[in-house]
Amino acid sequence: MIVQRDAKIKIWGWSSPNEKVKITFNKKDFKTNADGSGNWSLLLPAMKAGGPYTMNIDASNHITLKDILVGDVWLCSGQSNMVHQMSLHAVRYADEVANANNPQIRHFWVPNITNMQGPQKDLPGGYWKSANPTDIGEFSAVAYFFAKKLYEKYHVPIGLINASWGGVPIEAMMSEDAFKEFPNILSTVQKNKDTAYINGLNRRTGTGNPPPRPEDKGLTEKWFDPSYSPKGWRNINIPGYWEDQGIKDLDGVVWYRKEIDVLASIANGVAKVFLGRIVDADALYINGRQVGNTTYMYPQRRYSVPAGVLKPGKNLFVIRVTNNSGKGGFVPDKPYYLFANNDTVDLKGYWQYKVGLANQPFRFGGGGGGGGIAAQNQPTALYNSMIAPLVGYAVKGFVWYQGESNTGRSEEYAKLQPAMITDWRLKWNQPTAPFLYVQLPGFMEYNYLPTESQWAQFRQAQLKSLNVPNTAMAVAIDLGEWNDIHPDRKKDVGDRLALAAEKIAYGENIVYSGPIYQSQQIDGNRVTLSFSNIGTGLITNDGEEPSEFAIAGADKKFFWAKAKIEGDKVVVWNDAVANPMYVRYAWADDPVNPNLYNKEGLPASPFEAAIK
DSSP states (O other), X not given: OEEEXXXXXXXXXXXXXXXXXXXXXXXXXXXXXXXXXXXXXEEEOOOOSEEEEEEEEESXXXXXXXXXXXXXXXXXXXXXXXXXXXXXXXXXXXXXXXXXXXXXXXXEEOOOOOOSXXXXXXXXXXXXXXXXXXXXXXXXXXXXXXXXXXXXHHOSOEEEEEEEOTTOOGGGGSXXXXXXXXXXXXXXXXXXXXXXXXXXXXXXXXXXXXXXXXXXXXXXXXXXXXXXXXXXXXXXXXXXXXXXXXXXXXXXXXXXXXXXXXXXXXXXXXXXXXXXXXXXXXXXXXXXXXXXXXXXXXXXXEEEOOTTXXXXXXXXXXXXXXXXXXXXEEOSSSOEEEEETTEEEEOOEEEEEEEXXXXXXOOOOSSSOOOOOOGGGSTTHHIIXXXXXXXXXXXXXXXXXXXXXXXXXXXXXXXXXXXXXXXXXXXXXXXXXOEEEEOOXXXXXXXXXXXXXHHHHHHHHXXXXXXXXXXXXXXXXXXXXXXXXXXXXXHHHHHHHHHHHHHHTTOOOSOOSOOEEEEEEEETTEEEEXXXXXXXXXXXXXXXXXXXXXXXXXXXXXXXXXXXXXXXXXXEEOTTOSXXXXXXXXXXXXOSOOOEEETTSOBOOOEEEEOX
């Protein structure tokens, strides 16, 4: 484990009522008595960075904690982009994984559990893991690169406590106290404490009996078996969604098959198959043998082929794809190939398909039906079970990567995030603890006209948390992927968070952020924009004029603006807008070319400015 340097070290636990407890640490003894309920705690003196140390705890039993380091501890939290482990990005960061060997960087996963009744005192388990080739795959990629950069600069142990859960809203990570200004959410919190109410909601999910589900013909007839004789199969392209290729509104199972010519060098080598991303689930069969499967849409499909499965010449590849809603199939603009050594076989192109199962829509009976409750999405449910047990464990600060699940409620988020920051600081009794967070990167289709965007509105909401003292935002607008909500470039995110930490937590006099809109001046139809964090100057990363600026009058009808850098400012205008009232930059789900940076190489944050 790693405990926080330069802060009193709180050690707490439970024993028999009124039991005597002794702790021996750093050659000193510390004693206390448990209270009548068996609760006990001790504050050990603050220590400088170092270790390893051993701690002995004695009561009616004996516990020894070994290999304790004293350094900087960061609580990392959020949703799936903070969860995403190094193993999911092992292709891009293969060298990092292979060469990880730093026992001074450690990671603790907080188990994913929920509690809507109230704060828990303890976790059900968990382990500290150090950065080595065996365990690094379990580290959050963003958190690891954050820690690695800090360690390389300060050479003190870095502990990462990761309390994250994919797909959850911010409300789940907030305490009941944080909702004092949100009466509607408080009402939900109170309702959710009523187990009879929750059980009633969940029972409604079972009202009405779904019709028996038809069998998947592909499984019953073994379409993956080389002895199967295909009949009635049609052509389809990989990558692509089947709804875009002549199949209308199908939820169910679609099978793909193709004979692939394989070189002897691949068949006899250590082969892998990359199948991009698939919506939703898949299983890959080669020559009748299942070699890989994934049960949900988000991970990259990267399957190792066991020795002896491939053969020189023709090989039968069959892919079973299951889709439950929306478009199903293979995500475009991802890698699809078989490879071994230096040889590659492209898997893109025409395959054959056949529908194994078409799901029938099911309507719940009982006069309204539906319902149930996803506990992890409820306000306080994860704070109570995953954050509250950590309160008291001194930290250097907080690192936050979350928001995708709140993008439809940006106005509310602009108030929720500051409330959470304040509450966490109060809970830890660290009122100025650094809070570092990631602004959401670009995602979804490019739009080549000025447009409205929920994701842009959300990034604007995130900007507002910079008004809270001792916060910093890592801009990531340039690190997204249009077809992946979990972009691969996690090192850049971690590095930018570490830069923010160097400034906010460690007091370095550095440029830690890209340009942030600050103010404007108007002269006729031209608007001059000023920024903070310009570093040694404003540039574009492609050497062209600044792009992605849009301008509008009082009617908020936006036109692309001409823009140019003049000294440390940007001037924007469009002759079609005589009296500009609004300026936007990179205002889209996924802006095409947000090219405004400072000379330190950090991107400007998207923004909307109302001209006053």
